[in-house]
Structures are given as structure tokens and as C-alpha cells.
Amino acid sequence: MDAVFRRRSSRKTGSPRRSHQWGSGMRTRLGCLSHKTDSCSDFSAILLEKPSRALKRLTKEEATKWALSFDLLLSHKYGRAVFRAFLKTEFSDENLEFWIACEEYKKTRSASKLPSKANRIYQEFIDVQAPREVNIDFQTRELTKSNLSEATPNCFDQAQARVRSLMEKDSYPRFIRSKIYADVLSHTQRRPS
Secondary structure, eight states: OOOHHHHHHHHHOOOHHHHHHHHHHHHHHHHHOOOOOOOOOOHHHHHHHHHHHHHHOOHHHHHHTTTOHHHHHHHHHHHHHHHHHHHHTTTTTTHHHHHHHHHHHHEEEEEEEEHHHHHIIIIIIIIIIOOOOOOHHHHHHHHHHHHHOOOTTTTTTHHHHHHHHIIIIIHHHHHHHSSSHHHHHHHHHSSSO
């Protein structure tokens, strides 16, 4: 039986030894790409290299509050910017971009503009072929798709809640432990009062 397996695997992939070596090397390379890191030194250097006016006005107390509540982080303009930079290092900034797009969508006053805006958000973030597809379950995707037939300010509520929950439970704890957040805190500490 073992000999049969070896013959089959060598027919499919060449020598078992060579494919194993190639496979482990490729796994290592892919592992580096998909590894979610707590160290974001390349982005924190860029972020703090040319501090914006918001960073110059940011107090230690404001930045410290981001660790107390995900809502406080999302409600602070500069907090969202720092969190976005962190999410880019994890290749998941589409989650925050979708959440922000939904928040802006809810503010649309003209009912006639809702369908076109909803379709743009759906095409960019929800559709299975979306360029910045967010990670949501099939039922939520289907519900959101059906909500587009009568676009209301709340048609993305369930999808937005799922994505928000994913960020809060998964990315947010790593952000609080990240170098990028530590750098922002230390920058506010060094600033003269």
C-alpha cells in the first residue's frame, strides 16, 4: 500500500522528496505573508515621521483611552487613522474601510441617492468578486444582497455589525499590543505639555 501511494504521489508531483522540499519552502514564504504580527515598525516609522496636526494635538489621555474601548478608538479621527495603518500591516484594512463606508452611507439624506451608493458599497466590499471583499458569512451576504432591492439607510446593518465584531475581537487586541500603538503613546509622552 505504501509503495502504491509513493508511485501515485511521484506521478503527480515528481519526486516525493523534491515536492516536499518545495512545499516546505513555499509554506515558509506564504507563512511570512499571512503572519499577523504585533510588530508594525515599518508603518509606525512612516506614521510618526511626519506627524499631522492631529498627532501634534493628540494628548496622552486620548491615546490611552483607545485601549479602554474599541468604540473610543473608532470615534476618534486620529485613532481610526492609526488603526487603519495597523490593519494595513495585517492586510485587513478593508474591514475598517467598509465600516466607515457604512457610517457615511447612513448619513445620506437623499433617498434617491441610496440605491446607487448601496450598490457601490456592495460591489466594492460584499460581492464575492469584490476587490476589497470583507469576511462575512453566506447568510449575511445574502441578506445584504436582498436588502439592496429596497435600499434604506440600514440595509448594511447586519454586515457592518459582523465586520465590526470581527475587528473588535480579532484585530483590536493585537493593535493595543502593537508597536504602532506603543509608538503613538510614547510620542504623546515625549511631547512637552
